[in-house]
Amino acid sequence: AVVSTQSTGLEVARSLGEFLEKGWRPRRTIKVASWDTEEWGLMGSIEWVEEYRFPLRSKAVIYVNTDVAEGGHCHEVMASGSPMYDRLTTGILNKVNGVNASTPLPLSGSGSDMYSFYCYAGVSVVDINCNSFDNVYHTLHDNRHLLELVDPDYKSLAKVASALAQVVVNASESVLIPGDVEVYAARISEWWFQH
Numbered sequence: 066a067v068v069s070t071q072s073t074g075l076e077v078a079r080s081l082g083e084f085l086e087k088g089w090r091p092r093r094t095i096k097v098a099s100w101d102t103e104e105w106g107l108m109g110s111i112e113w114v115e116e117y118r119f120p121l122r123s124k125a126v127i128y129v130n131t132d133v134a135e136g137g138h139c140h141e142v143m144a145s146g147s148p149m150y151d152r153l154t155t156g157i158l159n160k161v162n163g164v165n166a167s168t169p170l171p172l173s174g175s176g177s178d179m180y181s182f183y184c185y186a187g188v189s190v191v192d193i194n195c196n197s198f199d200n201v202y203h204t205l206h207d208n209r210h211l212l213e214l215v216d217p218d219y220k221s222l223a224k225v226a227s228a229l230a231q232v233v234v235n236a237s238e239s240v241l242i243p244g245d246v247e248v249y250a251a252r253i254s255e256w257w258f259q260h
Contacts, residue, residue, distance in 0.1 A: 070131055072219075074099060076226045077233065084234075091237035093126060100178045110178035114185050121186040126244075127236045128182040130173075130192040131229055142224050145173045147189035148252035149244040150232070154191050157231045161224050169252065189244060193228045195221050 078097045100109035114121065127150060141162050144154050151170050159165055170191075173179055179190040216222070235243050 070133065071099060073131055073222050073226045073229065076222070077230045080226070080230055081233070091234070092240070093237045095233060095237050107178055107180060111181040111185070114181040118186045121182070121188055125182075125186065125188040126242050127232070128179055128188050128190045129229055129232050129236070130177060130179040130190060131194055131225060132177040132192065133194040142193060142195045142221075142228050144191055144193045144228070145171045146179075146191035147173070147183065147249070149189040149246070149249045150191050150236075151248045151252075152245050153235055153243045154193075154232060157228055157235070158193075160231075161228045169248075191232055193225060193232065195225045 074097065081095060081097070098110075098113070100107075100113070141164075142158055144158055146154060148169065154170055155167060173183065173190050173192050175184070177192060179192055182188040183190045212219075
């Protein structure tokens with residue numbers, strides 16, 4: 066997971082850098098980060114969010130995450146996240162996957178670095194992933210050799226990078242924040258009456 070996720074994040078950062086060199090200027094600041102010690106309690110991201118939680122609460126628009134961006138036989142890029150970005154993310158996934166789905170995003174769980182952003186700082190999150198290696202995830206075989214064996218052209222990673230970049234660019238350059246408060250309110254209402 067380390068090789069694929071880091072590669073995907075670096076590719077998004079490289080692409081954004083190319084846009085900047087050509088004169089593109091987003092309306093909002095984009096920060097690219099990679100966290101350490103995720104498997105030992107999300108320490109890297111939690112420490113950072115604890116230090117910057119007040120500016121995050123007042124200024125952050127979205128936290129876009131990928132934790133598992135592995136290739137192979139992964140035919141569909143998936144996402145979870147805050148209902149605020151349901152429509153934006155679903156539309157982008159439809160383009161990337163070549164489908165026309167309207168399923169609401171499942172909520173993000175607590176086992177990844179996005180957790181501290183939405184639980185401590187109240188920032189909406191989107192987690193984009195593609196995983197076909199469930200049986201080798203976090204084992205000795207979860208490495209670059211396997212990734213290149215099953216996806217030598219990195220097609221799945223390119224799809225994840227494309228989805229990540231599109232969410233980031235949309236959130237950073239639209240005049241209005243591309244969140245959808247109607248969907249957010251409807252989902253909260255749904256959950257309230259279910260519990």
